[in-house]
Amino acid sequence: MLDAQTNVTRTYLDRRVEEFRAQVQRRIDGSLTEDEFRPLRLMNGLYLQLHAYMLRVAIPYGTLNADQLDVLAEISERWDRGYGHFTTRQNIQYNWPKLPDVPDMLTRLADVNLHAIQTSGNTIRNVTADPLAGAHADELMDPRPVAELIRIWSTDHPEYQFLGRKFKIAVTGSPNDRAVTKAHDLAVRIVEKDGEIGYQILVGGGLGRTPVVGRVIKDFLPQPDLLPYLEAVLSVYNLAGRRDNKYKARIKITVNEMGLEEFSARVDEAYARIRPEFKGADQILLAELQASFEPPALPTRDTAGYEAAREADPVFRSWADINLRPHFQDDHAVAMISLKPHGGVPGDASADQMRRVAELARTYGHNEIRVTQEQNLVLPHVAKADLPALFAELKAAGLATANVGLASDIIACPGMDYCALATARSIPIAQQIAERLEEYEVEVGEMAIKISGCINACGHHHLGDIGILGLDRAGVENYQITLGGDAGPDLKIGDKTGPGFGYDEVTDAIERLILAYLDLRQEGERFRDTIARTGAEPFKTALYEEEANRNAA
Amino acid sequence: MAKRFQPGIVSANDLLSGAVIYLAADGKWVSSMSEAEFITEPERAEERLTLAESQPEIAVGAYLAPADNTDAGPVPNHFRESFRAAGPSAPARKSWGQANA
Numbered sequence: 051m052l053d054a055q056t057n058v059t060r061t062y063l064d065r066r067v068e069e070f071r072a073q074v075q076r077r078i079d080g081s082l083t084e085d086e087f088r089p090l091r092l093m094n095g096l097y098l099q100l101h102a103y104m105l106r107v108a109i110p111y112g113t114l115n116a117d118q119l120d121v122l123a124e125i126s127e128r129w130d131r132g133y134g135h136f137t138t139r140q141n142i143q144y145n146w147p148k149l150p151d152v153p154d155m156l157t158r159l160a161d162v163n164l165h166a167i168q169t170s171g172n173t174i175r176n177v178t179a180d181p182l183a184g185a186h187a188d189e190l191m192d193p194r195p196v197a198e199l200i201r202i203w204s205t206d207h208p209e210y211q212f213l214g215r216k217f218k219i220a221v222t223g224s225p226n227d228r229a230v231t232k233a234h235d236l237a238v239r240i241v242e243k244d245g246e247i248g249y250q251i252l253v254g255g256g257l258g259r260t261p262v263v264g265r266v267i268k269d270f271l272p273q274p275d276l277l278p279y280l281e282a283v284l285s286v287y288n289l290a291g292r293r294d295n296k297y298k299a300r301i302k303i304t305v306n307e308m309g310l311e312e313f314s315a316r317v318d319e320a321y322a323r324i325r326p327e328f329k330g331a332d333q334i335l336l337a338e339l340q341a342s343f344e345p346p347a348l349p350t351r352d353t354a355g356y357e358a359a360r361e362a363d364p365v366f367r368s369w370a371d372i373n374l375r376p377h378f379q380d381d382h383a384v385a386m387i388s389l390k391p392h393g394g395v396p397g398d399a400s401a402d403q404m405r406r407v408a409e410l411a412r413t414y415g416h417n418e419i420r421v422t423q424e425q426n427l428v429l430p431h432v433a434k435a436d437l438p439a440l441f442a443e444l445k446a447a448g449l450a451t452a453n454v455g456l457a458s459d460i461i462a463c464p465g466m467d468y469c470a471l472a473t474a475r476s477i478p479i480a481q482q483i484a485e486r487l488e489e490y491e492v493e494v495g496e497m498a499i500k501i502s503g504c505i506n507a508c509g510h511h512h513l514g515d516i517g518i519l520g521l522d523r524a525g526v527e528n529y530q531i532t533l534g535g536d537a538g539p540d541l542k543i544g545d546k547t548g549p550g551f552g553y554d555e556v557t558d559a560i561e562r563l564i565l566a567y568l569d570l571r572q573e574g575e576r577f578r579d580t581i582a583r584t585g586a587e588p589f590k591t592a593l594y595e596e597e598a599n600r601n602a603a
Numbered sequence: 604m605a606k607r608f609q610p611g612i613v614s615a616n617d618l619l620s621g622a623v624i625y626l627a628a629d630g631k632w633v634s635s636m637s638e639a640e641f642i643t644e645p646e647r648a649e650e651r652l653t654l655a656e657s658q659p660e661i662a663v664g665a666y667l668a669p670a671d672n673t674d675a676g677p678v679p680n681h682f683r684e685s686f687r688a689a690g691p692s693a694p695a696r697k698s699w700g701q702a703n704a
Contacts, residue, residue: 078619098616101623102622146621147621466686522683525682
């Protein structure tokens, strides 16, 4: 099925690796300075972080096959420290590679058609998509053929190697947006109008220091017009986007400064010029891609054993209730694999675990694995009949935590434990909160806590029911709390509550919010429903006044 | 306005491993901050940074990191340098589930 990825050919990948191998050699022997080398290594996904290099590998639209996951595991053992970190943009990061080894790591990745190209720099980054694509019951159409078309078009595209700033694209085929499309520079939503499939196009979304909700620039774009339209958007941005100030260089600023109407008019103008250049080859390719992403044949299976296991084993039932999602075929399920054990590092998986998941995908999951924006893994097509066996094996591998979508399913960026840009730690805050809430998180229900260790917002803190932003306040870690964010189809940026909390205070503060919610909520209300009804005030009271009272006592 | 000079040490990342390194008084690069040269004068800082920058095959991104001096050598006076010196504060405790506990 992943044959589609061979469109980025082995020859091309080999050529790129050899080019980079020579560049690394020239850096080591002193022929290249760091200033000369830095953009070259970034073009290959290699960052220099706080304690080590970091290699970011793209997982296009979050889809892996078992062989690919095996290789990711192998790489972590041969050239890193035996684990990998899955990110909110469907990448995997290795935190400890040595510079001389990186070309070998890239060669091994190329063996399974993976690479680190355009995972950094001012280029079109890894094209992301709904991680439950082609499996979830609510989907209109699998977004991955379109994502792959965009990936092929944007990889090594000469016009987009030096954009004003990075450019992130996401694609979804479901009305229940699981790809955070409105927080992307450009998003494609597959929609249906009068029986015809087409695309709704959004531009100018993004998080970071200036969070902006993406806006619809084209309500309905016919399928054959997609790539020329994207070229038109990129060409307007490439010319009009600001290059004088890094913090004002993203397309969201261009759109805001120019106004959506003017921006859209310029895109239409560019589109009229570009459209005739597309003579249909892209549509032939898209048709081929669509054929290659057909779902696997899923024979009908009896679900009696699954129902019996639910009755017999409350631990299995709880995992199934929390971690399964509805599959388009009733006798199957989408199985979410949590990478958030209570007290663990969100998104980390050991080499053993990666290999185990690959094996489980072969045995029970038609060879498919997905990586989610929430830093978990997924087996998208599992027969319900196989779920009890799958659960038992996940449990043995430490991968059966039943918390997907609950309070301990926390998104956290690497923060100051790894990242050179961070202003505070994220991971230990996530660990503490998850451990604190473990006992009663099922009672709390659906809850999104998201933590970023700096204003760049890799941990999507703006979008959490509860968001936490770690800052450096006069040489001390300080955590600012936001409330009421929403990463769903009606994306919402959370509101700041007030003064931040110290490293040792933030877990207590979060717990006060959760307890206030339990007090305030009415029948059937999620956290976001309660806050929509009551406003933020009672939560702010819980955050600040109770603390003041305690201090006064 | 120029940033006020603060005493400290010269630190960088090792070219090959990316590891945190410090410049010692004898011009060698060491992995422990306590063995680094404690610099109290802006002129000396400039001199040592120039030396660091002349060794691109060893050190990447050399800078003067503020520190305090103690009997046991320089110590960090900001949490960022503490984490750089000590490595990730969040060990992989339970991070890979029971299998790795």
